[in-house]
Amino acid sequence: MKVQLVGTITLPIVVGAYPQQVGRNVNFLVVDCSSSYNAIIGRLTLNSWKVVTSTYHLPVKFPTEHRIGQVQGDQLAARECYLAMLAMDEQVQTMNIEEKRMMAEPIEVLEDISLDEKNPERSTRVGADFEERIKKDLICFLRKSIDVFSLSHEDMPGIDPSVITHRLNVYPSSKSVRQKKMIFAPERDNVIKEEVQKLTAAKFIREVYYLD
Template sequence: MEGAAAEQAKTRDDLLVIDLTIHDIDVARVLIDTGSSVNIIFQETLAKMQIDPSEITEDASPLVGLSGEPTIASGSISFAVKAGTVEKLTEFLVVDLPASYNAIMGTPWINSMRAVPSTYHLCLKFPTSHGMETIWGNPRVSQICLAAELKRKRSDLDTTPKKTKKTISDEDTQDLAELFWQSRRADALEEKREPTCEPVVTVCLYEAFPERCVEIGANLHEPLKTKLIASLKKNLNTFAWTAEDMPGIDINITCHELNTDPTFKPIKQKRWKLGPERATAVNEEVEKLLKVGSITEV
């Protein structure tokens, strides 16, 4: 009992390390870092997840940690991240560096989850449609990761020759950042140039309704062009030209719902007034959706 009491009396300064499901894969050793302004996943983690490197969007971005040393992220990638019963599409910056963690979830993901992390209680709480959920961290895993990280950093210092060790001054960091933003501005100017569009031709798929047409590339060669038109006409019923063409869509296919917190009291807002033309257009669209059953009055 005295040993247990002494253990509880120790100051809790462990980092919050949890398990998450990323891209339908259970990933351990995920650090929750409220001091990080980005979400980070490491190249080694992607290799373990068997993610094709071609899925990484190449977009070099500078990262500066507490040490002040800049690191360039090789690109970005987006995954569905599931915590408990809540799933969010999350963008990660990809970093090719050795680390004790598989991923670092920063403030973008924490804020999107409306989560509250606690390093004292080693848990992460967030609201769901069914109430609050809690994910608990593992203090043992946190301590192992921290020890491995400190050991790796000491090893890096020991293996770095003092004569060849180079320090990066504030001016060097500013120069690197300036070069990066100059390249980004140049890329932005390139993107503003007038885009070149491939010529297209209009093809009518149903003679009884000449307005039901599609556009295909004018440079398509035969017999690909003929096969494409034949396939489009054969699958004509696949296309929905108006709301009447898709009545009674199964709610399991698509459903729109407002993400509201049921614990808050509803507040009646001021009625929005529309001009005569807009009001008429809105009423006509609502009548169409009511007629086909896409919406219902509650």
């Protein structure tokens, strides 16, 4: 479904009850379409407020200068909005399987090429519709530049933190809490163990022991 953008508008939004509240000017995109919602607040705004949501209980909590603020949703109103969305024109709200399949098709045919004759699994893809001369030059260039490809965890040891660093989005003043051990289905548990072993062998992560 394509919706034509009418324009944009900036509105001041205040969330919570005084003094546990936050606010900012939010840019909204204005569209002309049927919806049971007056406005939808995007992830950028929610992330800027550091909100934590519960889709089951419908509360929204966020840190403020005066402890934690909270906004409680109305389950009856949420249910009515949900049913209203389902009752809209089926052609607008849904997509049949055939349309979804066609959208997922690649825009061009790709051809697998090997970058290393000794290790056939080290490969990439190029467009199959390239002219033969251009394709040959491109494959030659890629094979000469194989040292810049990272095809496995072992190809990326010792990455400088100035290049990339993963950080947890945790509020600095929050107290650490030990969570209960999560139980996964056997097939998922095996996949998780394999990925952890790969990251550990590549020295991307390491096991840390805590006293409590």
